[in-house]
Amino acid sequence: MTDLNGKTAIVTGSTSGIGLGLARGFASAGANVVLNGFGDAAEIEAARRELDALGAGRVIYDGADMTKPDQIEAMVNSAVAEFGAVDIVVNNAGVQTVSPIEEFPKDRWDMIIDINMNSAFHVVRAAVPGMKARGWGRILNIASAHGLVASPFKSAYVTAKHGVVGLTKTVALEVAENGITCNAICPGYVLTPLVEKQIPDTAKARGMTEDEVKRDVLLAAQWTKKFVTVEQLAGVALFLCSDVAENITGVALPVDGGWTAA
Structure with a gap:
């Protein structure tokens, strides 16, 4: 198992679903974890306490709104103030709307692009300087099989996830000589x-x-x-944060049961 004692990970959109599963994996590996997302305050606190008891690190919660760049930057700065560094960022926050293009609500398009794609840019932009200064970092963007192929009625989601894959490749090249990797995980359903x-x-x-x-x-x-299970995705994420994966960067890795192989 990957040992992340002493490392700090921010996982966006981690109060439920894939993000919570990823956060559980990082906490179990000994990392400090910053949970982020919306939901019932009591349920979030219960999840935070559960994860906090799993490993050597501490787990805190930050309710930064992923549509607000200033709140995203403040979340990264707060994590640095609390733990001394942000070593790992997992851009997982996502929302979805299913609709034919001619009926697609304009406000939902904007929200999906902001949360699913733009937030990843803002988190990475805020975290990279500290990673460069320490000569180590892991950036994981949770894209989707829809970052590699399309499906009808999901124009905003497919657009955003393709953008996340492009961002992943570009950032990987920019930080390749700084001990930082940047990869996308592309889950199926x-x-x-x-x-x-x-x-x-x-x-x-x-x-x-x-x-x-x-x-x-x-x-x-x-x-x-x-x-696909959240436990499988957590295992892949931990592998990409390990030392043996230091030369894996700029990859959009499908975890999709063969979906994008056909």
Whole structure:
């Protein structure tokens, strides 16, 4: 298991779903972890306490709004003040809307681009100077199979995730000689609250039942016919933060049951 004792990780969008699973993995590996996201305050505190007890590091919560660049910068600065450094950033925050392009709500387009793509830029921009000064850093951008291929009715999400992959490659080249790696993890479908919420919308848009959406849409392209798990994604993330992965950078790594291989 990767040992991250003494390291500090910020995981955006980590109060539920994939992000919480990733944060649990980092906490178990001994890292200090900054949780971030929205939700019920009592539930977030319960999750923070649970993760705090898993390893040698401490777990804190920062409610920075990922649509607000000043709050994002303040979150990074606060983590540095609390722990002395930010060594790992995991840009995971995401939202989704499923709609035909001609009906796509303009405000949802802006929100999806801000949260899914622009926030990653702002987190990286704020964290890289400290990583360069210490000569070590790991940047993980949670993209998607939709960062590599498209699906109908998800124009904003697909656009944002393709942008995240492009950002990953560019940053990787810029920081390659500074002991910093930057990679994207591209999951297939994980049965998270985000995915479960889009099933009824997809069913309506395609004129299908919800069970048909799961079988014939979500898992249709995943040749394993299995949903990806958050534990599997956490394992991949920890590997990319390990010393043996120091020459893996600029990669968009599919974890998608063979979806993008076909």
